[in-house]
Amino acid sequence: MSTKLVPTPAQTVGPFYGYALPYDKDNELLAPGSPGAIRLQGTVYDGSGQAIPDAILEIWQPDSEGRIVQKTGSLVRDGYTFTGWGRGAVGNSGVYTFTTVNPGPTKPGAAAFIAVAIFARGLTNRLFTRIYLPEDTGALANDPLLSSLDPERRKTLIARRDADGGLTFDIRLQGEGETVFLDFQ
């Protein structure tokens, strides 16, 4: 019964999403200061190493127990419900931030990661990548995606743990240290 349809093409998010896509508390998957809350931050760079001021990221992740949440309320946050999804535009210096929790592994022994979609002016289609937590080196070594990459490329997907417990994950769209971007089709 299923007919295969050809997907609609993407187009760039353009320069003028800034008054449309961001919304109040878009990058706060839970309130800053809540138990377990961490800061996830990073900078988005172009091929000349410049931080770009007009990118917008979305993250989608399980909760700290590795459960995939299917609750509404990401756009109008009630302050209590963790929906697992957030949106964060970079600032003028190219830095994005989220308040979230460390995702748990979705299966025993699996490497925990945050799924990311990146949009930017000049980027004709969204890019997908993953932010892996750095700690569970055994799980990272067994991860199907990471183990299919050579070490130089693999490390572009693993976040750095900051002294305050937060995560730093820079994204390089092009060139030296180019982030691994994913194709799921």
Added chain:
Amino acid sequence: MPEDINAELETDELVPSAEPHAAHLPLDKAIETQADLSAEINALGDAYVRALKDGAPAETQPRLDYPPYRSSILRHPTKSLHHTDPETIELYSPAFGHQDVHALESDLTIQHNGEPQGERIIVAGRVLDGNGRPVAGQLVEIWQANASGRYIHKRDQHPAPIDPNFTGIGRCITGPDGSYRFTTIKPGAYPWKNHLNAWRPAHIHFSLFGTEFTQRIITQMYFPGDQLFPLDPIYQTIVDQDARDRLVANYDHNLTEPEWALGYNWDIVLTGPKRTWTENEAFGTAGDSSEEAGE
């Protein structure tokens, strides 16, 4: 030509001179004309048509590397995307519902005290997945310029009037059959800084979610018959004519409402899905809790 054009060309739509494709760009980018850009666009289009004839597969998505869209030059990955099977979280999508979006947000003409200027239109269609299954209960967001081609955005410097009765942002949640519907104003074409005399064809930006994160897409809907299509480096980032045509809405007189608004129909097809669906999901329970669904 207004004398501030050169000053505006200093802004961020120009790529730094150190960019890797500089060799084929004129030394003085400020004098790049539409003819220069059209020559590049046509050369890439012709090469694609030849490749198709030689048996290359049809392309269905925009090229990440498309030099005529100058801002893409330093912003496209140079390594090919790494194929991987989506796992766990990527096989699900965030849930949105009527807690997130008010029903009135789908009407962009009632957000202020007065009626916006311009041609009132209805844009409606369905969101489907690659198997033709409706994407129910999911978020659709749109944004657009007003009738004179001006965005309510601090970085839009086009000297066209702002309309105090039009913001240009809409949202809705798709129905059980994947349907969406917006009432808005036909946006105007607007100039941009890719090259001298660059104009974007009139368009509405669309942001869509599927039932899986892998289906996430942002795109633009265009209007039929626009003479700017062949000239626009963004529309032409999609080199395949059939694929480009999928971004153009159809005028639909059945959607047109007497004495009120012209109707345009545009269906959107997402990729995938990759997950094996359960019965419940196939009937579209995502998005709303049961007590909200009765609204």
